[in-house]
Amino acid sequence: MSPDITVSARNLRKRYGDLVAVDGVSFETRAGECFGFLGPNGAGKTSTMRMIGGSSPVGDGQLTVLGLPVAEHPRRVKAQLGVVPQEENLELDLTVRENLTVYGRYFNLPAAVLRERSERLVDFVQLRDKADVNVRFLSGGMKRRLLIAGAFINEPQVVILDEPTTGLDPQARHLVWEKLRQLKGQNRTLLLTTHYMDEAEQLCDRLVVMEKGKILAEGRPRDLIQSHVTRDVVELAGAREVREEIRARYAEKVAGHEMLEERLLLFTDDGEELLHVLTAERLAGIEFYARRATLEDVFLKLTGRSLSE
Amino acid sequence: MTFPTGVSPRGAFRVWQRNAAVYRKTYKLNILPNFFEPVIYLAAMGFGVGAYVTRDIEGMSYLRYIAPGLLAASAMNGGTFETTYNVFVKMYFARTYEAVTATPVTIADAMAGEILWGITRGTIYGSAFAAVMTVFGLFGHWTAVLVLPLIVLTAWLFAAMGLLYTSLIRVIDLYSFYYTLWLTPLFLFSGIFFPLSTLPEWARAVAWATPLYHCVNLMKAAAHGSWSASSWLDLLWVLAASLITSIWALRRVERRFSA
Numbered sequence: 001m002s003p004d005i006t007v008s009a010r011n012l013r014k015r016y017g018d019l020v021a022v023d024g025v026s027f028e029t030r031a032g033e034c035f036g037f038l039g040p041n042g043a044g045k046t047s048t049m050r051m052i053g054g055s056s057p058v059g060d061g062q063l064t065v066l067g068l069p070v071a072e073h074p075r076r077v078k079a080q081l082g083v084v085p086q087e088e089n090l091e092l093d094l095t096v097r098e099n100l101t102v103y104g105r106y107f108n109l110p111a112a113v114l115r116e117r118s119e120r121l122v123d124f125v126q127l128r129d130k131a132d133v134n135v136r137f138l139s140g141g142m143k144r145r146l147l148i149a150g151a152f153i154n155e156p157q158v159v160i161l162d163e164p165t166t167g168l169d170p171q172a173r174h175l176v177w178e179k180l181r182q183l184k185g186q187n188r189t190l191l192l193t194t195h196y197m198d199e200a201e202q203l204c205d206r207l208v209v210m211e212k213g214k215i216l217a218e219g220r221p222r223d224l225i226q227s228h229v230t231r232d233v234v235e236l237a238g239a240r241e242v243r244e245e246i247r248a249r250y251a252e253k254v255a256g257h258e259m260l261e262e263r264l265l266l267f268t269d270d271g272e273e274l275l276h277v278l279t280a281e282r283l284a285g286i287e288f289y290a291r292r293a294t295l296e297d298v299f300l301k302l303t304g305r306s307l308s309e
Numbered sequence: 310m311t312f313p314t315g316v317s318p319r320g321a322f323r324v325w326q327r328n329a330a331v332y333r334k335t336y337k338l339n340i341l342p343n344f345f346e347p348v349i350y351l352a353a354m355g356f357g358v359g360a361y362v363t364r365d366i367e368g369m370s371y372l373r374y375i376a377p378g379l380l381a382a383s384a385m386n387g388g389t390f391e392t393t394y395n396v397f398v399k400m401y402f403a404r405t406y407e408a409v410t411a412t413p414v415t416i417a418d419a420m421a422g423e424i425l426w427g428i429t430r431g432t433i434y435g436s437a438f439a440a441v442m443t444v445f446g447l448f449g450h451w452t453a454v455l456v457l458p459l460i461v462l463t464a465w466l467f468a469a470m471g472l473l474y475t476s477l478i479r480v481i482d483l484y485s486f487y488y489t490l491w492l493t494p495l496f497l498f499s500g501i502f503f504p505l506s507t508l509p510e511w512a513r514a515v516a517w518a519t520p521l522y523h524c525v526n527l528m529k530a531a532a533h534g535s536w537s538a539s540s541w542l543d544l545l546w547v548l549a550a551s552l553i554t555s556i557w558a559l560r561r562v563e564r565r566f567s568a
Contacts, residue, residue, distance in 0.1 A: 055410050056568065075317075075413040076413075079412075083411040085404070089403065091327070091330075091331065093335070094330060094334070101330075102327045105327075106320075106413065107412055107413060154412075
């Protein structure tokens with residue numbers, strides 16, 4: 001195994017009773033990258049994270065973290081892992097500082113080291129003003145930042161971020177992203193689950209798209225867009241008949257198309273050119289615009305548009 | 310280092326430390342009731358009911374008779390509360406053990422830490438009660454110093470039993486059964502308020518099979534200097550039950566968490 005492989009999963013499986021949560025997943029992550037797990041609810045992202053984090057036994061297959069099989073060395077693996085949980089689990093009756101102290105003690109950090117790191121992390125996540133405030137009184141964004149600080153108290157090599165910005169307002173999200181970008185690198189691996197495509201595009205170097213426990217696609221965000229959709233998308237909104245007519249005429253000329261309830265999507269590598277052509281037609285009763293294709297288009301193409309729940 | 314049960318004492322201590330850190334912030338509010346409770350019980354039962362009990366029981370006043378048993382009950386309550394409601398809240402609402410088990414501390418370590426903390430709280434409760442008894446002059450023999458380790462032991466037994474019950478339930482409301490159908494009968498029929506010799510043979514046999522009975526026997530023996538051969542049997546009963554229940558409870562919670 002190459003030395004910079006941090007997490008390696010081979011045919012990883014997990015079932016809860018009759019439900020197959022993770023169904024033969026294989027991937028490798030490298031030191032210094034942010035690796036994303038994208039998928040709708042119930043895709044198996046969190047189950048995979050829980051196995052990596054050693055909080056749920058490996059169902060079947062091989063899983064190593066930093067070269068150690070998780071199933072055999074859960075304590076040693078966890079000593080080198082950081083976890084930002086999906087749901088907040090802070091000590092509400094303790095202050096920001098006390099939370100870091102209590103959490104750091106679980107890693108048996110010497111008091112002096114713990115004190116120094118806590119102070120540094122309090123500054124890093126911009127909670128200096130709140131250092132002695134009970135966590136009960138913090139906002140959602142502050143709590144999330146404190147969870148991030150906690151996950152780094154043991155200076156982990158691998159950090160699991162399970163939907164780190166779910167439920168946050170835009171300002172709080174951007175601040176969390178900024179912090180995570182700063183924490184990337186230093187040879188650390190960030191494992192990120194999310195169902196926000198913009199988050200994945202912002203943070204992930206590589207990612208996998210999961211659905212129903214399986215990996216549907218893997219690659220860099222830009223490469224995934226290029227290989228699964230086109231560079232640009234032209235969206236048209238208007239009466240269905242008009243859209244149908246345009247579809248009939250353009251289906252052959254574009255790389256792909258998709259008819260939705262309210263819109264028609266035309267996939268093309270040159271959106272501007274298509275826009276010119278459409279404008280020249282002087283179509284009545286229809287509006288259209290071009291945009292860059294996003295991971296969301298890839299995601300929807302791969303996983304379909306219907307709700308999976 | 311880990312014990313054969315897979316529990317790391319250091320991990321357990323970390324969770325104990327966590328509880329102590331939280332308790333330190335609220336103890337000023339918590340500790341006072343620990344002193345009120347015995348005063349209220351002793352006043353109501355000892356002076357109130359005791360005024361009508363004109364005959365001595367086992368050669369002593371009613372107040373003196375019931376005090377050691379109430380002391381055992383106080384350690385029982387302290388130990389129980391921590392591993393019932395408090396552990397349940399941490400397990401299902403506060404997600405405390407999710408945070409803990411993301412670190413090298415395992416769920417078994419955490420539960421051992423909770424039992425240790427239950428013992429600590431039960432000991433705080435019991436010691437407050439013993440302090441009040443000392444003020445009232447209710448200890449009659451030098452062996453009363455043994456009361457302290459017996460408080461620890463009683464708290465251990467009931468912390469472990471509370472945890473075992475917690476491992477069996479998924480709904481917090483089910484604690485009302487534990488409290489009303491288990492702890493309350495124990496409190497009333499373990500020889501605290503009247504000698505079990507007044508009950509039929511079968512009822513005494515049932516009492517022997519229950520935990521608080523032995524704790525009450527031990528407290529009385531220590532407080533009044535009446536330690537006998539049967540006291541050793543009580544001691545063995547409580548030690549064995551505490552150990553078996555603790556391991557059983559740890560195993561059960563471990564299994565629940567390893568899904």
